[in-house]
Amino acid sequence: MRRDGPPPVTDLAACRPQTRGSAFGGSTPGGPLHAAVEKGQSRLVFLAAMFSLAFLVIAGRLVDVTLMAGPSEAPRAQAQPRPVETERADIVDRNGTLLATSLPTPSLYANPKVVPDAADAARRLAPILTGTTEAELRTKLQEDRSFVWLKRQLTPRQQHDVIRLGIPGLEFQRDERRIYPQGRLVAHVVGFSGIDHTGLQGVEKTLDNRIRGNREPIELSLDLRVQHVLREELQRTVTEFKAIGAAGLVMDAHTGEVVALVSLPDYDANSPGTANEQTLFNRVTLGVYEMGSVFKVLTAAMALDTGKITLSSGYDASRPIQISRFSISDYKGKNRWLSVPEIIKYSSNIGAAKMAMDVGINQQRAFFEKLGFLKAPQLELPELGFPLVPNPWREINAMTIAFGHGISVTPLHVVAAEAAMVNGGVLRKPTLLKYPYGTHPDGSRVIKAKTSDEIRRLMRLVVTDGSGKKANVPGYLIGGKTGSAEKAAGNGYRRKALLSSFVGAFPMNDPQYVILVMIDEPQGQIQSQGYATGGWVAAPLFGRIVERIAPLVGVAPIDEDSPQIRRDMVVQASAPARSPNAR
Structure with missing residues (x-):
């Protein structure tokens, strides 16, 4: 039955005034309420302890999984x-x-x-694990392993x-x-x-x-600053002349240390999966090419070193050489007798071929073998190309090899050999590892010091008066040789597909660095008057590189007009004489 008022008082004790200590019904020691409070507090302490223990266990496991897990577990x-x-x-x-x-x-x-639902797990993981598919993940998660x-x-x-x-x-x-x-x-x-x-x-x-x-x-022996300049200038030239690729190498002339090496096109090493056969290909060390007229410096060094000729010797370059069904002629020839310096300065194929024949087939082959041109180059890379050499080595081969045709080598071969031509005559093994400062690695002598001195003068002559004028940079005494070689195709050559190159060194009174640049299939442009040869494409590229890297590597400009420099660079040769060895 419902009651509208408070219940009747049946206990007189309830009417007594309450103290603060008994506000919750009384809690005197030993009383029932006191016991209940103590029991509740104990339970709370126990639960807190259990929660703390659980937290420590979980935290420990997380640390164990994320930091301490290893293959031994x-x-x-x-x-x-x-x-x-x-x-x-x-x-x-x-x-x-x-x-x-x-x-x-x-x-x-x-x-x-342990995975409870492979299909569901694969579906949820696929959007996160880029590069994988839901089907691949599902197959893995369903394996009995x-x-x-x-x-x-x-x-x-x-x-x-x-x-x-x-x-x-x-x-x-x-x-x-x-x-x-x-x-x-x-x-x-x-x-x-x-x-x-x-x-x-x-x-x-x-x-x-x-x-x-x-x-x-x-x-490594690389200098990233020089590497950057080399790549930037090569890429600029490839773009400017609409070429298909390029190669460049900078080497210390006295140690063989490779300071910069670039092959274009290239790839991002962080994403090798996006690279293809063309971008992975190293044109500097793996590609083998007929390098063209840069070989004429080697031919001159070989002939001078044997004593068969001197700088005063000369050859009749007034008409092409006919041998069997072949004809050897000059590009923009002078059609007259040429001294040895003129043969190099004007890049005469006829003169180079006759120099080689004066030396002889066997001695020529032995010379190139001594330079390492008959085997793969040595460098700390797996991508190394094996040269293509004639077999048998006949008279026609000796003539064409004299000006860089009929033998295919890597640009690395050429740079190592050219370093020996200008450093006093010592061939050193190229390396990508840094030598301690002041180290002078052993090498093998391939030409006399006197011959090397003559070659430096001839290379300087090419830049001051010959086909390499566009490589000149005042103050750095650049010397070198241009090269323009038609690319081989089947049994012949592709006449409009050139390898335009320049190999040189600086400063020529005391060469510190040897550089080779090569542009693959450049197309003639308005600024080059339609030409795509080494003198128009590679020589100015070489000059820009030297101008930019010389301050980086500590080569200061010199006074090229000083009496000492003039004496060091003069080519001491008289007018060519019609001697028995001057054909």
């Missing part, structure tokens, strides 16, 4: 990833600038036996997104990713390594054993 159901490879050493240039390094990254694997890789080398964002999915059976392992901070700039030198941390290209492959587990950086 056995994940659930014996799902064991492969051991992590040892980190690879950094690669740096000669000044310590970073070219390659390794960064820690997570890799994702799974125990398919305890371990499968799902994705190697995740980004931090990918790892975060996978963790948020909360799918059982997924685990991470510490991995490493190889990074190339310079991208394309040194791709053909440094190369790249694979996902399993094995070198696949460039010095990453050749020096793989040295790079693995080495805690000290691998110091």
